[in-house]
Amino acid sequence: MEEINDNLICGEKCPHLNKINEVKMNEIKRKEFQELSDIFKLFADETRLRIICCLLNEELCVCDLCELLELNQSTVSHQLQLLRNSKLVKYRREGKQIFYSLDDEHIEKIIQMALSHIKEEK
Amino acid sequence: MEEINDNLICGEKCPHLNKINEVKMNEIKRKEFQELSDIFKLFADETRLRIICCLLNEELCVCDLCELLELNQSTVSHQLQLLRNSKLVKYRREGKQIFYSLDDEHIEKIIQMALSHIKEEK
DNA sequence: TTAACATATGAATAGATGTGCATATGTTAA
DNA sequence: TTAACATATGCACATCTATTCATATGTTAA
Numbered sequence: 161m162e163e164i165n166d167n168l169i170c171g172e173k174c175p176h177l178n179k180i181n182e183v184k185m186n187e188i189k190r191k192e193f194q195e196l197s198d199i200f201k202l203f204a205d206e207t208r209l210r211i212i213c214c215l216l217n218e219e220l221c222v223c224d225l226c227e228l229l230e231l232n233q234s235t236v237s238h239q240l241q242l243l244r245n246s247k248l249v250k251y252r253r254e255g256k257q258i259f260y261s262l263d264d265e266h267i268e269k270i271i272q273m274a275l276s277h278i279k280e281e282k
Numbered sequence: 283m284e285e286i287n288d289n290l291i292c293g294e295k296c297p298h299l300n301k302i303n304e305v306k307m308n309e310i311k312r313k314e315f316q317e318l319s320d321i322f323k324l325f326a327d328e329t330r331l332r333i334i335c336c337l338l339n340e341e342l343c344v345c346d347l348c349e350l351l352e353l354n355q356s357t358v359s360h361q362l363q364l365l366r367n368s369k370l371v372k373y374r375r376e377g378k379q380i381f382y383s384l385d386d387e388h389i390e391k392i393i394q395m396a397l398s399h400i401k402e403e404k
Numbered sequence: 405t406t407a408a409c410a411t412a413t414g415a416a417t418a419g420a421t422g423t424g425c426a427t428a429t430g431t432t433a434a
Numbered sequence: 435t436t437a438a439c440a441t442a443t444g445c446a447c448a449t450c451t452a453t454t455c456a457t458a459t460g461t462t463a464a
Contacts, residue, residue: 329453378462379461
């Protein structure tokens with residue numbers, strides 16, 4: 161649990177403190193931060209990221225993903241459940257199979273941005 | 283540990299399987315996925331995200347961040363360490379204080395994209 | 405040099421998360 | 435209706451992670 165830090169002394173003396181209120185005003189609200197981090201959590205797992213990237217190109221069924229990524233069916237389904245719950249993917253049934261596809265246009269851009277970060281570092 | 287799934291039967295029958303090789307070709311390499319998810323991990327924590335967003339506007343010292351975000355000094359320092367290690371922030375000492383600022387131009391865009399996602403959902 | 409301050413860091417702990425097993429659900433073909 | 439198949443899901447477990455406490459490091463002023 162987070163607790164308010166009460167052994168701060170720098171406050172009065174810090175030359176930047178007058179700017180702080182500004183920042184505070186512009187600060188994104190607490191709840192929004194939680195939602196934001198929740199989205200990033202979805203991208204923060206290698207398996208989910210690989211699934212998402214496969215779906216960037218085309219609609220795929222669960223067992224395609226299993227084969228393509230050499231993953232256990234249970235693992236894939238569990239991860240797809242998370243992506244479904246947060247509306248990042250949609251699905252449709254076709255007989256016994258269920259086809260998944262991305263349900264958000266921002267996904268690709270978010271990943272592109274992060275990739276730019278990686279590539280620039282080197 | 284991941285294991286190769288050997289009880290897949292759908293393979294031959296799946297009408298989409300001919301497309302899979304294409305996807306496989308375009309697939310980002312395994313190591314890149316790990317790096318990518320590592321970056322997203324940094325954004326996937328509410329505390330770190332709040333710190334990052336404070337730094338979007340200006341350079342701040344550790345105790346500014348503590349006060350602004352009502353966080354324990356140790357917590358802030360630990361998180362800054364992670365951000366430092368992955369070159370997301372840089373720092374400079376000024377007397378007893380250490381000022382942190384962002385060290386990557388992509389950060390803001392990544393967050394903007396994710397925010398667009400949130401806002402569109404509603 | 406010493407005290408006060410600002411920040412960093414190691415260790416311990418609690419909570420979150422990914423995976424696999426076993427099994428349930430739902431669909432199709434016989 | 436039943437068997438085979440495709441996918442979903444509850445549970446258990448191992449791993450990872452964020453936070454806090456206690457303390458170390460480094461800086462400045464006296």
